[in-house]
Structures are given as C-alpha cells and as structure tokens.
Amino acid sequence: MMIYPTMELQQGRCVTLDKGRLDAAMLWHVDPVETARSWAAAGAEWMHLTDFDAIEGRDTNAGLVEEIIRAAEIPVQLGGGMRSRETIEHWIDKGVGRVVIGTLAALDPELVKELAKRHPDQIVLSVDVWKGRVMTEGWRNSSAFTPEAFLDAYGDAPFAAVIVTDIDSDMEDVEAQLGLISGLAAKARTPVIASGVVRSVDDISRLAYIHNISGALAGRSLFRKTLDLGEALEVAKGAHEPVAQFQ
Incomplete structure (x- = not known):
C-alpha cells in the first residue's frame, strides 16, 4: 500500500482545513519545498x-507548485482547480506525476474520460462525499450524483486511481469513514486511495486489509506529529507480505 504524504497550500503556506473550510485554515510554519524534500528523504x-488558491480560481501558488514539482525528487499528485x-x-507538461480531477468530472x-484515455496513469478521479452526495467546487456545492452512481458513470475509464473522502466524518468518526470507503472500494474498478482517515499507524494497518485500497493520503497527522512518516511507510510496505503458516 502506498502512503502519500500530503501538503495543502494557501497563499504560499502549508495549511490544513477542518471539513474543507477555506476561511478557517490552520497554518503550519514550515517551508513547503524543504518539507517535500524531507518526505522524499524519509522514503516516500x-x-x-x-x-x-487554485480551487478559488487564483494562481497565487503556481510558481511554488512548479518549484515543489522540480525539487521534491518524487512524483507529485496535484489537485485543486x-x-x-x-x-x-x-x-x-510542467512535469506533475498525476492530476486529480473532481468538479470537472x-x-x-465525457471530457474527463477522454483525458483519462489520452493520459493513461496520470488522471485521478476525486470522489468527495457529504450526506450521500458527491461534492464539487472545493466541497461547497452538492452534485446530483451519489458516489455509487458517480463511479458507475465512469465504467472502465482508465484512471490511475480514485481518491475517496468522507467529508461528513472528516477525522471524527473513522469507523464510519472506513465503512463508506470500503463500500466504494468494493464497487470501484480502479484502485482506491483513502483520504482523511489516517491519524496513526494503526489506521494504516486497518486500511491495508480492505479490498482494493491501494493507498492513503496522510497530511494533518504528519504536521501534528501523531504519525511518523518513516514508520507509516514501513507499516504500509509490510502490510501485505505473506505470513508463514504454522506447521
């Protein structure tokens, strides 16, 4: 299982949000470029x-994003706008490893299906769920789609992955989140990346044994230091190793 250390940018700074509230970001006093390099050094x-900012239609962070892509030394999966x-x-064209698409999807x-075929292994579908509906515009607007219908609409589109976020729970009720994510993973024809459920290495261990979960985003827990990236990577790496049978 892959662990994706996760960085969120607002006005050039690393932040984390509570249930997607862009007006109430928690600021982390770290250098974004050096943080990305440290993740690569840890083995990510x-x-x-x-x-x-891109979600709100601004290109404030464009130069910084380009710098992170060049300096990170690992592929970057980029979302927002x-x-x-x-x-x-x-x-x-700027060298991002994957692009995450939510609202446009x-x-x-049809455009997103075409892009997935044109750029195999580089398009990721984002499924953000609140009260049984897929949300758009940075979690602010509710679409007409249930998450199940949303996945069905894309059939065999060759996405690199599907990211699933349960906005309702958002770190408060991991059991509920795991239920929603595991249910969607069972229906998805593409490997699922879980978002918003990793608080500690125990959560990684639990995720690793859910069918069709290929990875997890870990952001807030890294910045809060409730999760050590090196330990998380080690747990994820060994989660599916075969266990010898007793004779």
Whole structure:
C-alpha cells in the first residue's frame, strides 16, 4: 500500500482545513519545498499536493507548485482547480506525476474520460462525499450524483486511481469513514486511495486489509506529529507480505 504524504497550500503556506473550510485554515510554519524534500528523504515514493488558491480560481501558488514539482525528487499528485483541459495539460507538461480531477468530472464526464484515455496513469478521479452526495467546487456545492452512481458513470475509464473522502466524518468518526470507503472500494474498478482517515499507524494497518485500497493520503497527522512518516511507510510496505503458516 502506498502512503502519500500530503501538503495543502494557501497563499504560499502549508495549511490544513477542518471539513474543507477555506476561511478557517490552520497554518503550519514550515517551508513547503524543504518539507517535500524531507518526505522524499524519509522514503516516500509519491506525495500529494492540493492548491486551495487554485480551487478559488487564483494562481497565487503556481510558481511554488512548479518549484515543489522540480525539487521534491518524487512524483507529485496535484489537485485543486483542475477545471479545464488546458489547465490539466498545462500541469502535465510542467512535469506533475498525476492530476486529480473532481468538479470537472461531475460537470463534463465525457471530457474527463477522454483525458483519462489520452493520459493513461496520470488522471485521478476525486470522489468527495457529504450526506450521500458527491461534492464539487472545493466541497461547497452538492452534485446530483451519489458516489455509487458517480463511479458507475465512469465504467472502465482508465484512471490511475480514485481518491475517496468522507467529508461528513472528516477525522471524527473513522469507523464510519472506513465503512463508506470500503463500500466504494468494493464497487470501484480502479484502485482506491483513502483520504482523511489516517491519524496513526494503526489506521494504516486497518486500511491495508480492505479490498482494493491501494493507498492513503496522510497530511494533518504528519504536521501534528501523531504519525511518523518513516514508520507509516514501513507499516504500509509490510502490510501485505505473506505470513508463514504454522506447521
């Protein structure tokens, strides 16, 4: 299972949010570029980056995002504001490893299917769930889709992965989150990355044995230091190793 250390940017700074509230971000006094480098040094194979300013239509962080892509030494999975073909292909041309698409996937499924076919292994579908509906526009608007219907609408589209976030629970009720994520993972035809459920290495151990879960985002727990990245990577690496049978 892959652990994606996760960074969220707002006005050039690392932040974390409570249930997606962009007006109430918690600021972390760290250097984004050096933090990305430290994750690579700890053994991470990927990192996840979300640009909150881009979600609101601003390019405030564009230069910093480019610097992180160049300096991180590991592939970057980038989300935030991916609402046109031009934006998505701009970031692919800039060297991003994967692009995460949420709002556009609800508005123009045919375009997103085309992009997935055009850029195999580089398009990730984001499924953000609140009160049984897929949310768009940075968790602010409810779409007409249930998460199950959303996944069905994409059939065999060749996504690199599907990221599932249960906004209702958002770190408060991990049991409920695991129920929703495991149910969607069972239906998805693409490996699922769990978001918002990793508080400690114990949560990684539990996720590792859910069918079709290929990875997990870990952000807030790393910044709060309730999770050590090196330990998390080690637990994830060994979670599916075969266990010798007793004779």
